[in-house]
Amino acid sequence: MTDDDFALSRRTFLDRVLLASAGLGMSTAAPWAARAAEDIPKGQRVRIGVIGTGDRGRTLIQNLNKTRNCTVAALCDTFEPHMAKARAYVPANTPVFTDHRKMLEAREIDAVVIATPLDLHARQTIDALDAGYPVFCEKAMARTIADCSAMVTRARQRGKILQIGHQRLFNPTYLNALKRAQAGEIGPITQIRASWHRNRSWRRQIPPGGTEREINWRLHRDRSAGLMTELATHQLQVANWFMGGLPTRVMGSGSICFWKDGRDVYDQVALIYDYSDGRKVIYTSMLNNARYGCEEQIQGSKGTIEPELGRIYQEVQPGAVPALARMRADVQAGRKNTVPIGGATWFPELPVTTPGDSLGWGEYDETMLQFEGFGEAVRSGKEVPGLLAQAYHASVASLLGEQAIDQGKALAWPTDLVTF
Amino acid sequence: MTDMAASVARFTAMGTRVELHLFGCDDPAPLAAAKAAILSVEDALTIHHPSPATALNDALSTDGTATVEDRLLFAALLQVDALWRETGGLFDPSLGHWSALTIDRTNRRVSTARPLTLDFGGFGKGYALDHAVTALLAMGVGSALLSAGESSIAVLGPHPLGGGWPLAVPHPEDEGAWLVELELQDASLSISSTIGAGAAKPDRAAMIRPTDGAIVTTPATAVAAAATGAEAEALSTALLVADPAARERLRAAAPDRRFLFPHAAPVGAKRALEPTA
The missing domain is CATH 3.30.360.10 (Dihydrodipicolinate Reductase; domain 2)
Structure with missing residues (x-):
């Protein structure tokens, strides 16, 4: 795909997002969509440090490379074979780290993308927020509901963007x-x-x-x-x-x-x-x-x-009974014909x-669009509206479901969650 | 053609499609009244969501007793009681336990000596059409054909072109062939069958002979015409589940209006076939 092709298909995609998100009530139901599809102003690209370069991490890197406002500026992974594959997608001089804290301390990035195993999300997110960086973390948020809440709370305490990857939110x-x-x-x-x-x-x-x-x-x-x-x-x-x-x-x-x-x-x-x-x-x-x-x-x-x-x-809706439709036509035409009707009761309840x-x-590159939205949020200091609540509640729902299965009983929605 | 003018309503009720065809009537009010009558019966008798019938079942399922406030439900119980007697217990929406039931007409109390529940099933469709016919008559309609799921049909007055309504019951497996042809006026028709597309519905309740609890699976179609839909439904059910002796007794009372067709039998008959099932 040439740059022109990409720009054209990207514009088409964004137009579809805008069209889809312009309906009655959509500004409440999907407030992020229209904003994410806005034109991106010229300016410095947001330098992203990616923690986690496994399959998902490399997919995210490729999507970051498609954006018009982000660039991958550092990589971090403890597993060298993954890192070696990821290097193929970034300039050769991109700094690499095996400890995410070292990457944060190097101060060569503007924001962090996390694509590591689930149990690491909370620690790495909070470390990045504490270091003053906005964070984009893959779903699910964390291994426990308490950690999900802690991530949101810390982002608020630090006044930093926290965005969680849920690409369907951007799918036209x-x-x-x-x-x-x-x-x-x-x-x-x-x-x-x-x-x-x-x-x-x-x-x-x-x-x-x-x-x-x-x-x-x-x-x-x-x-x-x-x-x-x-x-x-x-x-x-x-x-x-x-x-x-x-x-x-x-x-x-x-x-x-x-x-x-x-x-x-x-x-x-x-x-x-x-x-x-x-x-x-x-x-x-x-x-x-x-x-x-x-x-x-x-x-x-x-x-x-x-x-x-x-x-x-x-x-x-059930179709007209053919025999009765014919009867009506016959009567209109002045014909009195026998009406064949009757049998086991007609039921509609079979799969349609x-x-x-x-x-x-x-589909298009909704993952890319998430990152463009994240990039603009980092630039402006204003989060893409509505996303974090969606992600937080989805993660809580999944973890509460696991608890319900483990405990073998119905569990009520928690009352001590972070509010939005 | 004004007197030929027909108005029609099609809607879903009682788990099936209902069609009401009125002739010589351009006024939408009778159609609306007939539809409302059918939906009222459904609301009273359904067991698929909370209703007066489910409330009664709750009481009867624990050897209980209940006062039936709902007018339609209580009238249905009285009619079922009469039809249970008329069919020698072969029509029994309690699956063989109706004899345990006591109905106090004065106080509208229903009691049972053993746990039971009621499923009005096909009776409900015939009973609903009866109420629709009553509503249409009250509004001056003189000619109509009503169908509930094509297994319950009511005709009101003469055919719009005069005389009775010529109806033919198709063979459930042999397209184009008829089991029987009848000409009806101010009457109802009910068809019960153990085969055919509707009978193959995955969760359709089995046909059960109330007198011994046997599940009736013999391929057969029962056809009954009667003055009311409720009676036609009870009779077609009874004919289908009856043993040969009981079936013959039922048929002998009205041999030109009650039929049982075992599906090994030839098709296209214009007259009743001898029951062999």
Whole structure:
């Protein structure tokens, strides 16, 4: 892609974001979108120090490289094979560190991006904030709800930007879906069924020099809540967003059902999140069947939205009974014909397979757009509105779900959370 | 063509599609009244969300007793009681326990000697159409055909072109073939079948013979015409679940209005087939 091509497709993407975020109520539901899609003023690029250069970290580096206002100015990782791969994406003279505190002390950056295992997020975020740097941290926020709260509190105490990566918040298909839901096209949303089903172990081969806990940190409970923090967080954010509120309680069940390979995080979870007025989010995730994949089925009285598929479906009203339609036509034509009617009661309650309509607009670089928004927040000292609350509540929901599973009982939404 | 003018309502109720076809009537009020009557019956008898019927079930499921305040529900109970007797217990929305039930008409009290619950099922559709017909008659409608899920049909008055309404019950598996053709006027028709698309619905309740608790799976279709939808529903259900002797007794009372078609039987018959199931 040439620079011109990139600029053109970027402009198209941003126009779609702007269009999708311009609807009634959208300034409240997605206040970040329009701001993030604004033109970026000329100026010094924000120098980013990236902590964590594994698969996700390198993806973030590539997205940072696409932005018009950020540049990767330092890399940090304790695992050399990852660092070696990451160096391929940055200038050869980019400083590298094995200790994030050394990178912070070097004072050669303007902000920090964190893409490390979950259990490290809180410590590294707070260290960076204490060092005076704005922070962009990958979701989920932290391994515990207390740490999530501590990150928000410290950002406020330090007066620094804290932004958490949730790319769906910038995805024009999701924004358009929300706009259409807010316009009432699918009626009041009463249930969201969300699933993330994969058919692979999630276990990674350990390269020379690596350790099980470093490479397969997602499979170890002291480092990650597994499916809940690494996958469910995304969809619980979407659920809260479309429900326009937070859960009141959660109940769930989990098991190590298929991959009995020494992991101690669940490979199968099923949860119900209650929302006000009896509304529910039903969530499942598993690692040994991919038939139903990743999707949120957002269901209202008039229709359904499936944003991953980019489809919106209207509820199908029963069609006219053909025999009675013919009877009416016959009567109008002065014909008296026998009406063939009758049999076991007609039921509509079978799955509907109508194709629905497109929500339009395939994926683009929403991760890049997050960073452009972050870059402008760093430049202006003003956070992108609304993002942190979305991320915080999604992380709390995922961790509370894990607790509900562990304890085998319904847990109420915490009352001691940070308020926004 | 004014007297031919038809007005129609299509809506979902009682878990199925309902169609109301009125002829010679341009006034929307009768349609609205008929629809309201059907929805009122649904509200009273449904067990799929809290209703007077579920409140009664709560009491009866614990050997309890209850006063039934809801007018539609209490009238339905009285009608079911009469039909239970008429069918020798073969129509029983309590799955064989109706004999345990005592209805105090004066005080509208219902008591049971053993735990039971009621599921009005198909009876509800016929009963709802009866109330819709009553509403239409009260508003002067002279010709109408009402359908609830195509298994419950009511015709009011003559066909708009005169005479009765010619209705044919299709074979559930042989497209284009009919099981029976009937001409009805001011009557209701009910069809109960163990086969066909609707019968294949995954969570459809099994047909159960109340007298011995047996699940009836023999491929067959029962057809009953009667003065009211409630009676037609009770009779079609009873015909489908009855043993041969009981079925013959039911049929003998009105052989040109009560039919049972085992699906090994030939199709296209214009007259009732002998029951063999």
